[in-house]
Amino acid sequence: MASSAVPVSLPVPSRRRLFASMMYESILLFGIVFLVGLIFDYATKSYHALYLRHSRQFLIFLAIGLYFMLAWRRAGQTLPMKTWYIRLETKQGTKPGYVQLLLRYLLMWPIPLACALLVQYLSTLTGYASTDLLIVAAPFSIFVWSWFDKDGLFMHDRLAGTRLVDLQARITKQQAKTA
Template sequence: MNPVNLAGEPSGTARTENTPAAANIPTLRRRLAAMVYEGVLLFGVVMIAGFVYSVLTQQRHALAGRHGMQAFMFVVLGVYFSWFWARGRQTVAMKTWQLHLQTASGEDVSQTRAAARYLLSWLWFLPALLVAELAGWHSSRDVSGALIVGVLAYAGLSWWMPQRQFLHDRLCGTRLVHLPRAARSR
């Protein structure tokens, strides 16, 4: 059995910059807090995008053309996340919570990988929405309950993933790391 050093690697193993120490793996609480803050910030993005869509399409009623609006919002959010992840490795909420997105090998994320991560991140919601649809649940209370249970179950999956990353990160070869401001300045 090899002795383990303070960083958690077997002694004699050099820790590279691409291998995060256990201290650099963000806690589930930090990642969920960043997600909630991201939701608050996205409210403004969605409001502006909704206004632009309704003006461009002359939409007079919220339910008229709602599928077009949903598709437009899906694209707007995809552009928002992909652009931030590929350009600066973090959104505004991620910057606040000191989270960085990188590939599994520690490199910058490409535009294609960022778009794939956006698409796969819908795994947070799609299984719960599918269960609600198949069960015939249409009230907002039932759908909201399914979403809450689904999101908590998805977050809980991170306990069984390597480095406690989320399933969508594992599938597209990315990971979140916690880099405090002091560590970035070095």
């Protein structure tokens, strides 16, 4: 089993590829959020978006977490990560365990939520409702930490002991050896 582990020497994917993967991921997550919300509304017979809002949000939070944790544990990748040749692994180059994956998932949220609170504060401060449109930048705030991290890791990866690796670099190395 140890022979199938990717060497730790693989580089971190470029921010451009991480961003592209994140955009693709958002399309899939839209489907998950929609489906979970639809099932929730049908099961609770809610006809108003604010009815049982916190229960709905918690269920969606769990569904997204389950999606990520199952995909990461099975293959170290979600579909967008496969498309962009990105894989999640531990610092040692192995598959993360469920506790590590849960920690990573939970640690992904503080920075975007803080950014969302900042947008809400700015909207209240300025009085311009259009300031709320800045909320679309909140998920991308996770990139800020990576600019200052010596290895280019996200904060949640640094704290959880995981890293994203560029599998395309391995393919390029293998092609260079065979050429």
